[in-house]
Amino acid sequence: MLDQLKMPARNYLNNGHGLASWLLTKDHKRIAIMYLISISVMFFLGGLFAVGIRLELATPAGDFVQAGTYNKFFTAHGVIMVFFFLIPSIPAVLGNFLIPPMIGAKDLAFPRINLISLYIYWIGGVFTLYAMLSGGVDTGWTFYTPYSATGSNSNVVPVALGIFIAGFSSILTGLNFIVTIHRMRAPGMTWFRLPLFVWAHYATSLVQVLGTPVIAITIVMLAVERGLGFGIFDPSRGGDPVLFQHLFWFYSHPAVYIMILPALGVQSELISTFSRKTIFGYSFVAFSSVAIAVFGFIVWAHHMFVSGISTYAAMVFSFLSFSVAIPSALKVFNWAATLYKGAISFETPMLYAYGFMGLFTIGGLTGLFLATLGMDIHLHDTYFVVAHFHYIMVGGAIMGYLGGLHFWWPKITGRMYSEFFSRIAAILVFVGFNLTFFPQFVVGYLGMPRRYHSYPDEMQVLNVLSSAGASVLGLGYLLPAIYLVWSLKKGEVAGPNPWGASGLEWQTQSPPLTENFVEVPIVDREPYEYEHVAAKEKHLV
Amino acid sequence: MSGHVSPISLYITIFMALMVLTVATVGAAFVDLGQFNFLVAMIIAGFKATLVIWYFMHVKYASKLTKLTVATGIFFLAILLGLFLVDYGSKAFTQMPPFLS
């Protein structure tokens, strides 16, 4: 049915061979591939620790590992997943690859800084992994003082330093994107012709640049307190432990927006492509990304309602936390309005998008429960919180990442993967995810605390469901690792635009040239104008 | 295209102003203004910083984007300090914190 498509003779993958041509590259696309491999390794490692957690929690007694070891498991899981997987994932892989072609540029503004950000990520990752595997850290990824400063006997400073180093990778990526989006757009590519993916990454970059330095300085203060005996957070030296929490969460709350905003951008691209309609309310969706980024900076103390902040502050932060839900909800409504009377279909990326809409909504709504002061007294530090953030981070961010990876895979590699296996994997991920995390809402509400390796007997059924779900989820994640790699050599050649999608990146060959464009494109179209794009190379059988 | 070249006399003037303001801030510290000592010191420091940013760092002659970037940094620093005060300012400062009594 299709013409015999051939891989383009000259593309960024065969432009230079050998390790040096990759390790010393300035090509944003090659850097994106190297990030892809790195974060996949980290995801697997973080997942291993999750397996350890779920194995322990399959039985009520703490019989798999000792409590101290269990503490190290969930700390490792959190540190790796947050700092070394989720935060870089979409920006460093999809953002790095796609932002220049999407705006009509040949590369990011600072290609060498892009490469340095990758090296810094590697150094931070190796540092942290070494510290975690040679003894580990038992403080939780939140490192609360005074335990982390003076109580714990574990490798706090090396892990903290590893996170500090990795933070620079995040900052440099954000810096690069901000300057690129401001100053490297092709002629005619005005702000309101940008794909929403780009708006989302712009907002994410603002958060990366403004938030990460605060956790960096917090880590410095923790390190000098622990290493040099300074007094900053430890009460026995005159310090205030709540100050640490304020400083930590000033970054770590916006950090969750670093993790979700890019996925929200991917979602807009998927919904519009696979309903063949322009996004409903484009400018509202664009502004909502920036609003989420800005509002995200003024809500952090909702993590501290029971820590000893004043009642007045608690009320202020609770109210502000409700307001940040508004731009998020706006996106969900606009996606629904886009789907309405659209020509919707069910390719794999769209399956992830459908899943994202439901799971992100549940995650977001449960966030409102937690933002309600009275409810939070009951729910704080229970599995309800754990379920809430996994719905957003896994049901939202990771599904957004996988949806985007599947959507742009043909552009990145020039090949299509097996639609059959990819749909099975998407369904396994959705089913496995809900089986893992929905019971956690229930046990959390029933009072099961987080970060404990044992629990009352009557909660076992729900925990076993959760652990069973985790194996289904794990299988769902394993499948793409197999069929995506398989497609590199055996997949059908994709051609420039297998989905019939709009966007400058689809007007180039797959895989793209090193310089992306033969000639600088001149943009005269609004985004998502589906009547202009021929669907002649739609891949579906 | 080269950027705006400032005359040497401007730099000297700004330098002298900064030195005068430094003397002023030290002098003001020796006058008992109660609560206002801190405010005066911060206003003078803020003014000095503005002179450095505007003239030495050439922001006066820079693009709107550059100016917006500077303003954004100051804005978010204000959020950091201001919202910290929402908590710490609504707790009692008149007594020592309990862990120090």
Next chain:
Amino acid sequence: MSNVAAHADDRGHAHAHHPALQHHFDTMAQQKEAAVVGMWVFLLTEILFFGGLFAAYMVYRIWYFDAFAEASRSLSLFWGGLNTAVLIGSSLTMAMAVRCAQTNKRTATVNWLILTMILGAVFLGVKVIEYADKFEHHHVPGYNFQWAAAHEAPAAGEHAVAASEGAAAAEGHRELSLTPAQLQLTTQIYFSLYFTMTGLHALHMIIGIGIMLVITRMAYKGKFDQEYYTPVEMAGLYWHFVDIVWIFLFPLLYLVERHV
């Protein structure tokens, strides 16, 4: 002296442009503007980086004002004031260096950069003197910290408060509402912040001097002209920022309460 060169790129187009133009940019102006905005975005991160320390300082200064006032008085106003003048002077010399690069004066650029580095080194030398003094007076937290008030340590018992009050009045100090034990804890917080803030600032200065060494060498080799002096300007922006941090550190650390 113009550095325009003509060459063909890998697509066979011959075009003339400054050798420093990177090919993903269209013009030198775009490249320079990107660099300036990029450097300012980086300085934003530095504002928030130091900002966290300022936030901690703010909290503890309000809580432990008396301790901060006492501890601040123990700092040398002479050295602090001198350092402030030195650093502002180095900002002047740095601005002159950028100006000479802008106007294509190679030797003058190098000289002003060297002068800036010398002034930076003077600043660091003074800091060494101040730090050494802290070690001597047991004002280093975690190492040998012992806060002895300016007057003698009070005798035990309830006469202690009265004795120190009397001594305080005699020396012109304000009556303090903190016990010596509380002072020990709270002044330690002050000095922890003092060392962290000035130490981080000094580290930034050392890095700045390092950057300037590289830039000076580039200037010496004639790499800059009126079309391309961006690295000098970037170094200048960084150095001025470090100056601004000190402009705030000086009153916050040295001038908490000098009028008693």
